[in-house]
Amino acid sequence: MQKSALILAIAPLILTMTACSGNSGQTANTSDRWDTVKNRGKLICGVSGEVPGFSFVGTGGKYSGIDVDVCRAVAAAVFDNPDAVEFRNLNAKERFTALQTGEVDVLSRNTSWTLSRDTSVGLEFAPVVFYDGQAIMVNKNSGIKSIANLKNKAICVQTGTTTEQNLADQMRKRGITYKPVVFEDVNITFATYAEGRCQGITADRSALVARRTTLPKPEDNVILDEVISSEPLAPAVAQGNPKLANTVKWAVFSLIKAEELNINSQNVGQFANNNDPDIKRFLGTEGNLGQGLGLTNDFAARIVKHVGNYGEIYNRNLGPKTKLNLERGENKLWKQGGLLYSPPFR
Numbered sequence: 001m002q003k004s005a006l007i008l009a010i011a012p013l014i015l016t017m018t019a020c021s022g023n024s025g026q027t028a029n030t031s032d033r034w035d036t037v038k039n040r041g042k043l044i045c046g047v048s049g050e051v052p053g054f055s056f057v058g059t060g061g062k063y064s065g066i067d068v069d070v071c072r073a074v075a076a077a078v079f080d081n082p083d084a085v086e087f088r089n090l091n092a093k094e095r096f097t098a099l100q101t102g103e104v105d106v107l108s109r110n111t112s113w114t115l116s117r118d119t120s121v122g123l124e125f126a127p128v129v130f131y132d133g134q135a136i137m138v139n140k141n142s143g144i145k146s147i148a149n150l151k152n153k154a155i156c157v158q159t160g161t162t163t164e165q166n167l168a169d170q171m172r173k174r175g176i177t178y179k180p181v182v183f184e185d186v187n188i189t190f191a192t193y194a195e196g197r198c199q200g201i202t203a204d205r206s207a208l209v210a211r212r213t214t215l216p217k218p219e220d221n222v223i224l225d226e227v228i229s230s231e232p233l234a235p236a237v238a239q240g241n242p243k244l245a246n247t248v249k250w251a252v253f254s255l256i257k258a259e260e261l262n263i264n265s266q267n268v269g270q271f272a273n274n275n276d277p278d279i280k281r282f283l284g285t286e287g288n289l290g291q292g293l294g295l296t297n298d299f300a301a302r303i304v305k306h307v308g309n310y311g312e313i314y315n316r317n318l319g320p321k322t323k324l325n326l327e328r329g330e331n332k333l334w335k336q337g338g339l340l341y342s343p344p345f346r
Helices: 003-030 033-040 066-079 095-100 162-174 186-194 205-212 242-260 277-283 289-293 299-307 310-318
Strands: 043-047 055-057 085-089 123-125 130-132 134-139 154-158 179-183 200-204 221-223 231-233 236-238
Touching: 033 043, 033 242, 043 066, 043 095, 055 066, 066 085, 066 242, 066 299, 066 310, 095 236, 130 205, 134 162, 134 205, 154 162, 154 186, 162 179, 162 200, 179 186, 186 200, 200 205, 205 221, 236 242, 242 277, 242 289, 242 299, 242 310, 277 299
Parallel strands: 043 085, 154 179, 154 200
Antiparallel strands: 123 236, 130 231, 134 200, 134 221
């Protein structure tokens, strides 16, 4: 076949393949979870609901905590309404299935970002909202001062979490035998420890601090100094939803950048006429950054107005005026010696 004839013969096939590729792209775009959220008029957010300071259901069914405020920030960005959120309580075992099956849009449930969850579990993580580490809590009258003192002791641990594996890894590494007492339900796990059936209990350090406040005698329990893992906690969406993933990602970055720019819920209105180009772009008074996310250009201003900046969120949920009184540590801004850092808004 001559070259010209060959080109004519395959041209329709090329056009067909190109058209199919274009349609496929449109299908993927319109099936993005972001469109479902937008059309529904509210965000469905999976949380724990049982960890004070992170996500906890108080009197009257009101939710509070850092994980809760992340969801409210996303709702503020999309709907200009932080209350356009429906919260679903999920335990550790069911949280990933709920996200994968579409029961929830976003998982904001003190979940550690790991390689396997980023790949085989199919999660798309947003930026870290809390840098944590696993620790062990014991009764202060037990005489246990270090992990080495837990040899042949019973340790309560929740299954379906990285906590169980981390404990096993650390004990094997140190050559320490122990008796794991495993439960699926976090409430049963801590209740068993409170009854004295375990000499220690392990979880993320923040969770231990939070849960200690709910024990019959919080002051009788101490958290050992040794940290046995790194636990970067971050919200996530199911893979294959780039628009929703970007919205959650930049909602978190907005919280961090606002604190960096010294913009908070009380003074955000005073920056409306500010001439600093970084601030103008951040607040949407200059440029079209929001359009790239499918949002209004003032999406970050909406977040700060309704929810505050990262520092405000931290202080009201975990700060010195709360029962938890957690030091910010690694959760300070990068310029204050912490790990929180936002890419530029430009």
